[in-house]
Amino acid sequence: MQTIMTQSKVETVMTIKVLYFASLRELFGREEQALDCADIETVADVWKEVSAGYEVSQSVLNSVNQEYAELDTPVKAGDEVAFFPPVTGG
């Protein structure tokens, strides 16, 4: 997961990539955003930053770096965090 970067590129990585899918994408009116990672320690912190006051409920699932995660899962710069409703494939 770690790559050697030039000093000028370090800045771009000091963010967390946040993705939204399905009804949450429509609710938030966006599918992706870059979040400054200052003061972010967990998925719950990410949610608080991006959700504009929406309560997190059982029907909001999340993942960190494309693996299912919990609200207390740690998040660091460069991570990809996603929020989405219960899945309905198949």
Add this chain to the structure above:
Amino acid sequence: MQTIMTQSKVETVMTIKVLYFASLRELFGREEQALDCADIETVADVWKEVSAGYEVSQSVLNSVNQEYAELDTPVKAGDEVAFFPPVTGG
């Protein structure tokens, strides 16, 4: 199952059709025979008549008129009785 017959044909129906399949067909050296139904009341009676002393075992299954049957299932003239080993299809 019943048809109107001329007197001359009644005689042909006073038999039981006995069929053998798979290893039992090979053991008995025949696949079919007509058995006089005198003194035949059950599948066990049929077996005694045709088996030339072979013991009936758990690995001999039977049917009467193409439905699974037991040794004490009644058998009458015109019936089709079959003996066969455990099935191995599929």
Add this chain to the structure above:
Amino acid sequence: MVTITETPFDPWQTISQYQEQMQCDGEFGACATFVGTMRDMNEGDEVNGMLLEHYPGMTEKHLESIVANAEEKWGLLDTLVVHRVGELFPNDPIVLVAVWSAHRKDSFEACRFIMEDLKSKAPFWKKESLSEAEQQAGKNRWVENNTSGY
């Protein structure tokens, strides 16, 4: 539909053709299938060929009653059972069961139920040829029991 055939069949083409003439387009959300194929090994021995014997009449009746039982027990839209008889060779499809239903639980359970009932009760018997030499010498062996599928 239940079919017993001496002719080799392609299971996927058979399902595809059967499905095309079905009258429940848009209704079925689920199709579970099972295809049994002849292997070239059994009980540790190489198998070169197989003779599949059945009880004409009783076999068809029994398979039709299995299908009727499954259709009564689960909500099925259509069911197809094809079983090969006669002379078979390794890699030949032996049996095909395909079950269509609105929801997946029904087709999964019915497909397995039909296969287990077929294996344990439908009057078919397999005789294996273990090698060409044995085959020519008529030294084949009857398969004695099917293993349980549960």
Add this chain to the structure above:
Amino acid sequence: MVTITETPFDPWQTISQYQEQMQCDGEFGACATFVGTMRDMNEGDEVNGMLLEHYPGMTEKHLESIVANAEEKWGLLDTLVVHRVGELFPNDPIVLVAVWSAHRKDSFEACRFIMEDLKSKAPFWKKESLSEAEQQAGKNRWVENNTSGY
């Protein structure tokens, strides 16, 4: 093999072609498959179309881990999973799972396990268009939960 595709696929032709290039001829005695197809009704409403959204990257990874789990749990010879995304219409195949094994118990159980895990955890989301008028008005509905398959 796991494939996500925006292109409509014929499940039977897909299985047939996949099986032809498999390297286990003579070894597999059993193949259990499941095909999920789009119905024209859901929860009592007529459905005209569907948008199937997924999480590119995570979806593939998750399906591959389901397959790896199944292959570890049962003795499988090969596994194929195909899932459609994008715009779908009634009667379109949505998902295909095919599992090959030596004996039937393994393929039956693994096929159902893969489908249940896929339905409950793989990141796909369905949005239904209930009528052409609603579709034009952008009034579609997200499917909220998959029903249990057990």
